Amino acid sequence: MSIRDTFTNPKKRPHTEDDRFSREEVRLANRNHGAMLELLKFDVTPTGGHYLLNHFDVPVLEAGTYSLELKGAFANPTSLSLAEIMARPDVTIPVTMECAGNGRAGVHPRSCSMPWMYEAVGTSAWTGTPLKPIIEEAAPLAEVVEISFIGADFGFDKATPHYFGRALTLKQIAELDVLLVWAMNDQPLLPQHGAPLRIIVPGWYGMASVKWLTEIEALTEPYQGFQQVETYRLRNDEDDPGRPVGPIRVKSLMVPPGVPDWLTRRRHVESGPVEITGRAWSGDGVPVAKVEFGVGDNWIEADVTPGSGPFAWSGWRVIWDAEPGEHILRCRATDADGQVQPIDAVWDLSGFANNAVQEVEVFVS
Amino acid sequence: MSIRDTFTNPKKRPHTEDDRFSREEVRLANRNHGAMLELLKFDVTPTGGHYLLNHFDVPVLEAGTYSLELKGAFANPTSLSLAEIMARPDVTIPVTMECAGNGRAGVHPRSCSMPWMYEAVGTSAWTGTPLKPIIEEAAPLAEVVEISFIGADFGFDKATPHYFGRALTLKQIAELDVLLVWAMNDQPLLPQHGAPLRIIVPGWYGMASVKWLTEIEALTEPYQGFQQVETYRLRNDEDDPGRPVGPIRVKSLMVPPGVPDWLTRRRHVESGPVEITGRAWSGDGVPVAKVEFGVGDNWIEADVTPGSGPFAWSGWRVIWDAEPGEHILRCRATDADGQVQPIDAVWDLSGFANNAVQEVEVFVS
The missing domain is CATH 3.90.420.10 (Oxidoreductase, molybdopterin-binding domain)
Incomplete structure (x- = not known):
């Protein structure tokens, strides 16, 4: 799999009605x-x-x-x-x-x-x-x-x-x-x-x-x-x-590592140690207790830096040893009340308060 | 046709592949x-x-x-x-x-x-x-x-x-x-x-x-x-x-009059005289010569106020006597070189430089 292959022929998710926007x-x-x-x-x-x-x-x-x-x-x-x-x-x-x-x-x-x-x-x-x-x-x-x-x-x-x-x-x-x-x-x-x-x-x-x-x-x-x-x-x-709908649910996001493909926003990352950083927050002033970074099913705990106030997001950081291939990167926060982000979206008719983990597709070479 | 009808059952354009976005x-x-x-x-x-x-x-x-x-x-x-x-x-x-x-x-x-x-x-x-x-x-x-x-x-x-x-x-x-x-x-x-x-x-x-x-x-x-x-x-x-692709093509836009429906952005306008304002510009410092405002096939010329510099858009203004019903509003600029906005988009493979006239759907009551 070359960069040319991965960026011109990305794996397509099944083309469902969910992939068609009005x-x-x-x-x-x-x-x-x-x-x-x-x-x-x-x-x-x-x-x-x-x-x-x-x-x-x-x-x-x-x-x-x-x-x-x-x-x-x-x-x-x-x-x-x-x-x-x-x-x-x-x-x-x-x-x-x-x-x-x-x-x-x-x-x-x-x-x-x-x-x-x-x-x-x-x-x-x-x-x-x-x-x-x-x-x-x-x-x-x-x-x-x-x-x-x-x-x-x-x-x-x-x-x-x-x-x-x-x-x-x-x-x-x-x-x-x-x-x-x-x-x-x-x-x-x-x-x-x-x-x-x-x-x-x-x-x-x-x-x-x-x-x-x-x-x-x-x-x-x-x-x-x-x-x-x-x-x-x-x-x-x-x-x-x-x-x-009221207080914000616990959530985290990463800065997508590497460099993007313009159209798909998929990422190219060079193999070796990669610094991954991001943010995490919860509602009602509840502090973030933990952030995990996941590659496939392998989760490691990130270093968390508290935010600049009780209502400001925390920073987090982890070093990922990126191995060649295609990967899905995820991050998952837990707050001080023990609330954890779900892997999959929780159903809501209007799509409110979806705090499922972020997924970032990367190609490492 | 009531506000309820028009905003809950807007006329649908044919559901073509063009209406499905990825x-x-x-x-x-x-x-x-x-x-x-x-x-x-x-x-x-x-x-x-x-x-x-x-x-x-x-x-x-x-x-x-x-x-x-x-x-x-x-x-x-x-x-x-x-x-x-x-x-x-x-x-x-x-x-x-x-x-x-x-x-x-x-x-x-x-x-x-x-x-x-x-x-x-x-x-x-x-x-x-x-x-x-x-x-x-x-x-x-x-x-x-x-x-x-x-x-x-x-x-x-x-x-x-x-x-x-x-x-x-x-x-x-x-x-x-x-x-x-x-x-x-x-x-x-x-x-x-x-x-x-x-x-x-x-x-x-x-x-x-x-x-x-x-x-x-x-x-x-x-x-x-x-x-x-x-x-x-x-x-x-x-x-x-x-x-x-180089200089900007002549173009105009109106501030959509009246108030919007959240989802469709269609507009409700009260009947009677309505002030319509907007902007018009062209490329390479060529001044805007004329702006027309159209309701259906009826076009009237707007008052144009030159921009605050050779590369800044002009303002334009017209009073429209809005009659009850559904209307498509358009605006069309002509620059000092005689270039005019087309009614329909001119074909380009990448969709560049489309300066076709804006269309705004309104319901007047």
């Missing part, structure tokens, strides 16, 4: 984008390299006239300008964010939506102010059960018109370190990342981190917004009411 | 990315919103140790540090760049590569120093016919290993305002856009603007690099040696 899926893939996996080398993903998934059009909001309305069942409803929010105590924290649909293209049969493989992840340094004191100052009434967060992005999904919105319980707001954020990697938020203000819910999948935030409402009944009750639920079938 | 194409689409078309509202595309097409892995080069080698048939071969290059006279110019493969997914049958539809375009403010004086100081020998530009990005294409490289003739270098660029939108180049130094060839498709530039070589024979002679050629069939 024009709708590709249109979404051209529009949204994942990280280039080699950018996993960076502790903080370069701006523009962070994954991006926008449901509707990017709304263009003017920072000068922007205001955030706190309304509903608050004792002190209020409206805050961007300047008032930015004058509050600020923090900058690195947060690893992953799309709930990351890995969807690996779930069989595949749900027709954004066809992510492994790349819908990134770590940014987010600057903002804690949400909790703002909610406390607005003083939710005793009967409040949830707080909703509504963005300025509007559109249709399954023929239902709505602004993108999500909600958290007061308990979640007390326990999660939610921020109101105006800067990313020391620069003002870019329009496509939620300018001028968004929320960041560390440790949760990205759908919770509402962009272009315009309204916070105190609710006395659970929020019934489309993005809360119709999507972002783990379901076995169409009749399953499902369970909400 | 896993290789989707992997490239997840990795590379186009502009979100609503970002065409901005004269300068927000950073991270500019299209990105990288053939191989992003190389990580250190600005501090970076050097650019000028070698080959120069009387004064030299090596320049980034500081030396940045100490030269600098200019900042807005340049509209488009991928040569933009529109590939609209050419039938489709070449298997990055499946761009309309979105592989963007305008950035690039800061750098003119290339021409640097070449003149290095003094190409009399027998020099071309200058090659080699990047640090390495990989395989059709089983051929190579660094990404391109070449220009001395005449092209004299006539095109080529820059050596270190900043984009007033920020240092991002890793994925070619840090620390790239070239920008204004008015040409993006493949000419080599990223991660490490070598400039004076050649006494035409450059035979893979990306010059094997790809980026307009060809009718596999046996056609082809003609090189």
Whole structure:
């Protein structure tokens, strides 16, 4: 087997319906984008390299006239300008964010939506102010059960018109370190990342981190917004009411070693000792306990370097003695709660929260 | 026809092989990315919103140790540090760049590569120093016919290993305002856009603007690099040696009006007067002469606002009196040389330089 053979005639997987993607899926893939996996080398993903998934059009909001309305069942409803929010105590924290649909293209049969493989992840340094004191100052009434967060992005999904919105319980707001954020990697938020203000819910999948935030409402009944009750639920079938998607599941990715073939992204690696590096993370601030690197059925434990904060991915590294031939490389993380990545995708109707191990095809010579 | 009908049962185009995309194409689409078309509202595309097409892995080069080698048939071969290059006279110019493969997914049958539809375009403010004086100081020998530009990005294409490289003739270098660029939108180049130094060839498709530039070589024979002679050629069939892809063809895009359906990106527009805006550009600094907006077979001329520089896209605007029903909206630009966008894609084996008119499906109620 030569390089010419392997790169011009790669082993074809059976050509199933799963290997055929629709024009709708590709249109979404051209529009949204994942990280280039080699950018996993960076502790903080370069701006523009962070994954991006926008449901509707990017709304263009003017920072000068922007205001955030706190309304509903608050004792002190209020409206805050961007300047008032930015004058509050600020923090900058690195947060690893992953799309709930990351890995969807690996779930069989595949749900027709954004066809992510492994790349819908990134770590940014987010600057903002804690949400909790703002909610406390607005003083939710005793009967409040949830707080909703509504963005300025509007559109249709399954023929239902709505602004993108999500909600958290007061308990979640007390326990999660939610921020109101105006800067990313020391620069003002870019329009496509939620300018001028968004929320960041560390440790949760990205759908919770509402962009272009315009309204916070105190609710006395659970929020019934489309993005809360119709999507972002783990379901076995169409009749399953499902369970909400929330914290990120434990996951790891490697920087694909060697050099790529342009079209197939298969890799050529020179034989001998090869440094393999990557990232691993879990949800809700649970640390990564272990990362294993696998070649075929042979797994070895990697050195893990903790992330630069409780919500930032860890680094990992291993030396692989690459032998000539074709190999499938894998990596597998375990978190401090004992959760382990599965080898095969766990079924979900919408392809959410697939944390199956990454596979990288390499040819060593 | 209600919104529910149109967004849950959109008219399906015949399900042909052209509507089935492969896993290789989707992997490239997840990795590379186009502009979100609503970002065409901005004269300068927000950073991270500019299209990105990288053939191989992003190389990580250190600005501090970076050097650019000028070698080959120069009387004064030299090596320049980034500081030396940045100490030269600098200019900042807005340049509209488009991928040569933009529109590939609209050419039938489709070449298997990055499946761009309309979105592989963007305008950035690039800061750098003119290339021409640097070449003149290095003094190409009399027998020099071309200058090659080699990047640090390495990989395989059709089983051929190579660094990404391109070449220009001395005449092209004299006539095109080529820059050596270190900043984009007033920020240092991002890793994925070619840090620390790239070239920008204004008015040409993006493949000419080599990223991660490490070598400039004076050649006494035409450059035979893979990306010059094997790809980026307009060809009718596999046996056609082809003609090189060069200047951008005249093109226009509209900001899709109204609001989108998440999955299909079809639009809902309210009836009555609707402002339609967009961009238009051509190659080699040729101005845009006319933009027409079409609904069905009815075309009206738009107001055109010249771009902020000879290589930056123009803006255009028209008021459309939207009547209830389903419509296909189109736009069509003509440049000062009389070149007009075709309604249907012009055949090319690789799907290069497809400047057929954009189509946007809308439902008005």
